[in-house]
Amino acid sequence: xIYMNILVTGGAGYIGSHTVVELIESGHNVTIVxxxxxxxxxxxxRIGQITGVKPSLFAFDLQxxxxxxxxxxxxxxxxxxxxxxxxxxGESVVKPLLYYKTNIDSTLSLLEVMxxxxxxxxxxxxxxxxYGSAPIxxxxxxxxxxxxxxxxxxxxxxxxxxxxxxxxxDSQLEFSLLRYxxxxxxxxxxxxxxxxxxVPNNLMPFVAQVASGKxxxxxxxxxxxxxxxxxxxxxxxxxxxxxxxHVAALQNLNPGVNEYNLGSGRGTSVLELVGTFSSVTGQxxxxxxxERRPGDLPEFYADPKKAKIDLSWKTELSIDDMCRDTWRxxxxxxxxxVDNSMS
Ligand code: NAD
Ligand code: UDP
Numbered sequence: 001x002i003y004m005n006i007l008v009t010g011g012a013g014y015i016g017s018h019t020v021v022e023l024i025e026s027g028h029n030v031t032i033v034x035x036x037x038x039x040x041x042x043x044x045x046r047i048g049q050i051t052g053v054k055p056s057l058f059a060f061d062l063q064x065x066x067x068x069x070x071x072x073x074x075x076x077x078x079x080x081x082x083x084x085x086x087x088x089x090g091e092s093v094v095k096p097l098l099y100y101k102t103n104i105d106s107t108l109s110l111l112e113v114m115x116x117x118x119x120x121x122x123x124x125x126x127x128x129x130x131y132g133s134a135p136i137x138x139x140x141x142x143x144x145x146x147x148x149x150x151x152x153x154x155x156x157x158x159x160x161x162x163x164x165x166x167x168x169x170d171s172q173l174e175f176s177l178l179r180y181x182x183x184x185x186x187x188x189x190x191x192x193x194x195x196x197x198x199v200p201n202n203l204m205p206f207v208a209q210v211a212s213g214k215x216x217x218x219x220x221x222x223x224x225x226x227x228x229x230x231x232x233x234x235x236x237x238x239x240x241x242x243x244x245x246h247v248a249a250l251q252n253l254n255p256g257v258n259e260y261n262l263g264s265g266r267g268t269s270v271l272e273l274v275g276t277f278s279s280v281t282g283q284x285x286x287x288x289x290x291e292r293r294p295g296d297l298p299e300f301y302a303d304p305k306k307a308k309i310d311l312s313w314k315t316e317l318s319i320d321d322m323c324r325d326t327w328r329x330x331x332x333x334x335x336x337x338v339d340n341s342m343s
Contacts, residue, residue, distance in 0.1 A: 010083030079121035092152035167257035181263030186329035193329030195336030222292035235301035263302025
């Protein structure tokens with residue numbers, strides 16, 4: 001086992017913080033760069049509480065290439081995991097330039113500084129959204145880029161292409177592009193979890209806030225899809241499984257650029273997820289059916305074989321676990337990180 005010195009961009013965020021925990025627990029040394037634009041420093045304290053090791057945090061925007069250069073100059077990184085970026089699909093439609101600039105410039109700044117300091121290993125947060133309208137299940141050889149419905153998804157597609165071109169130009173680079181399906185859940189300690197600002201866009205945090213009484217009812221977007229119960233089907237993945245997928249990807253990097261699906265291969269409908277949440281937590285989730293949400297695909301899930309073969313990784317946790325852990329996080333941190341001390 002080779003222990004690495006790893007830079008995690010966006011490591012104070014939802015998936016980043018869970019990954020930092022798994023990295024530390026696997027013996028790696030972690031430094032975080034995060035501008036805290038969508039996260040809290042408290043998450044980094046909590047990582048310290050869980051693991052006994054509080055990683056260093058540098059709070060600045062990754063687009064600041066000279067500050068990033070200083071961080072690389074004073075640390076000898078073996079690898080980078082790059083989570084930092086803006087991720088709200090709806091906001092990206094309203095503010096496309098902000099999304100293209102932040103997500104792409106951050107990545108270019110990172111690649112430039114990595115090249116300067118001869119850091120060749122990179123794991124990147126991509127998304128199943130790159131598959132757009134490809135037939136399901138999505139495998140890594142499915143076509144990408146067709147039918148992406150928003151600028152956020154386009155940034156993932158474009159960054160993937162930038163990374164493939166960069167990898168083609170320098171055969172010593174070792175890049176892994178991880179295409180996440182639907183990350184949900186929280187660390188079983190209840191200390192870290194997803195802390196959306198404002199009204200949650202995603203299903204699970206919305207359901208959790210309905211369960212806690214913070215929101216009155218869930219609107220289910222569409223019940224007339226061509227699926228068994230009429231609601232959309234997604235491949236939900238527990239964030240701890242996803243975090244472990246990053247450790248596996250890091251430890252199995254090879255020269256070249258490789259794409260991996262991180263998903264379970266199982267589809268779950270909105271109604272099934274809501275039903276499981278209710279039965280596992282004992283909380284009632286009032287809901288009503290609403291119009292379809294523009295841009296939603298009826299159904300998608302992963303073919304997860306490649307990650308299993310190359311990375312010896314697969315999901316272990318169930319939808320029950322995802323609901324139980326989400327509820328533990330939500331009920332012990334009703335206001336997320338922000339004013340938890342007052343709640
Ligand atoms: P998140 O917002 O919780 O984490 C992203 C972190 O990056 C935040 O802490 C934010 O403060 C930081 N950040 C944003 N822009 C930055 C910048 N310019 N410089 C420095 N820090 C910056 O989101 P997440 O859910 O943890 O997602 C992590 C990554 O995974 C993102 O790239 C996201 O697009 C990708 N992803 C997420 C999902 C999902 O459903 N959550 C699905 C697929 C892919
Ligand atoms: N969804 C819903 N109500 C909500 C949020 C989401 O019915 O308040 C549905 C949404 O239409 C989709 C599924 O839940 O079918 C998952 O949506 P989410 O935004 O979590 O993930 P994504 O759209 O990125 O797959």
